[in-house]
Amino acid sequence: MTLSLSVATSHRQPWPGLIEAYREYLPVIEKTAIVTLLEGNTPLLPAPSLAKRIGRQVRVFVKYDGLNPTGSFKDRGMTMAISKAKEAGAKAVICASTGNTSAAAAAYARRGGMRTFVLIPDGYVALGKLAQALLYGAEVLAIKGNFDQALEIVREMAQSYPVTLVNSVNPYRLEGQKTGAFEVVDALGNSPDWLCIPVGNAGNVTAYWMGFCQYHQAGKCDRLPRMMGFQAVGASPLVTGVPVKNPETIATAIRIGNPASWEKAIAVKSASQGEFHSVTDAEILDAYRLLASEEGIFCEPASAASVAGMLQISDQIPAGATVVCVLTGNGLKDPETAIKHNQSLFKQGIQPELHTVAEAMGF
Numbered sequence: 001m002t003l004s005l006s007v008a009t010s011h012r013q014p015w016p017g018l019i020e021a022y023r024e025y026l027p028v029i030e031k032t033a034i035v036t037l038l039e040g041n042t043p044l045l046p047a048p049s050l051a052k053r054i055g056r057q058v059r060v061f062v063k064y065d066g067l068n069p070t071g072s073f074k075d076r077g078m079t080m081a082i083s084k085a086k087e088a089g090a091k092a093v094i095c096a097s098t099g100n101t102s103a104a105a106a107a108y109a110r111r112g113g114m115r116t117f118v119l120i121p122d123g124y125v126a127l128g129k130l131a132q133a134l135l136y137g138a139e140v141l142a143i144k145g146n147f148d149q150a151l152e153i154v155r156e157m158a159q160s161y162p163v164t165l166v167n168s169v170n171p172y173r174l175e176g177q178k179t180g181a182f183e184v185v186d187a188l189g190n191s192p193d194w195l196c197i198p199v200g201n202a203g204n205v206t207a208y209w210m211g212f213c214q215y216h217q218a219g220k221c222d223r224l225p226r227m228m229g230f231q232a233v234g235a236s237p238l239v240t241g242v243p244v245k246n247p248e249t250i251a252t253a254i255r256i257g258n259p260a261s262w263e264k265a266i267a268v269k270s271a272s273q274g275e276f277h278s279v280t281d282a283e284i285l286d287a288y289r290l291l292a293s294e295e296g297i298f299c300e301p302a303s304a305a306s307v308a309g310m311l312q313i314s315d316q317i318p319a320g321a322t323v324v325c326v327l328t329g330n331g332l333k334d335p336e337t338a339i340k341h342n343q344s345l346f347k348q349g350i351q352p353e354l355h356t357v358a359e360a361m362g363f
């Protein structure tokens, strides 16, 4: 009987989580107790409808990081930060967050047996993210202030009290997040020409660049992408060059006026010959709807900033170029924005009768 042999050979190795997958590129040691939810290995999806809009044989892909265990790219950084915190014997972690960091910190820290304190701007965190942090068991403090103020407080807290800071100023966060770039190169066989990415606190743009550079040095790709970062108009300090005291945008995830990785992001821009631009809330919402209704990809508003930005400056994309847009978070994080800002037919209060339903459908 050859049956058992063919079954055995067709079995694929399960994904081990990103630390195991990229161990040789990460600062882990033998005794690091890895806290993982098998994050990473997210799809790089072709976006044919976007490519068609741009034309000129441009290839467009989206890196759908909303498919991570807690629904955002933050899981990449958090598996590293929490594993290292555990290795160091931490009992509690703290972060400021516009929502996604708090969800990821809570999930990983609780799994690692630690307390999780999160500071969020009261009233400006999408519903799904707040629900996650609470259910994972974080201790949530909503301040009457914005993200920048929350970050200032948690930085001081971590200096004065026994709590480990897990915002992206923690270097292990960026180490984990750089694996997004590894996966893009592994999928394409090389770096893209452009990497379009939303920018808030500017950790992820920095991390992706670290990843591309490290893979380039290891001989995994023979070129580096231009890093194209996009901020919301009402929260675009890296575009205007001045901090924003009262940042405002519908994309609450990137409602940040004074990014912690400011200098690093500017260095990435110049080293990669990249550009930072701002996109309006209307452009963000257009890209958000377009991705969902034409590509079948539901991301959160902040993530759509990468696509909005690409479309805004698409006439600059060289013919035949390959562009990757990072979709940082899942659309389910923010159901309220989806329900409020779609253009779909939604008739309510219909009588449960065949002909009434048919009539409502336009038949």
Ligand code: F0G
Pocket: 072, 074, 096, 097, 098, 099, 100, 101, 102, 168, 198, 199, 200, 201, 202, 203, 204, 205, 253, 254, 300, 302, 303, 328, 329
């Ligand atoms: N996209 C999403 C969905 C985010 O949640 C964030 C940041 C960004 C993009 C920007 O990434 O800060 O590395 O430039 N969210 C943080 C948080 C601030 O608290 O969840 P960045």
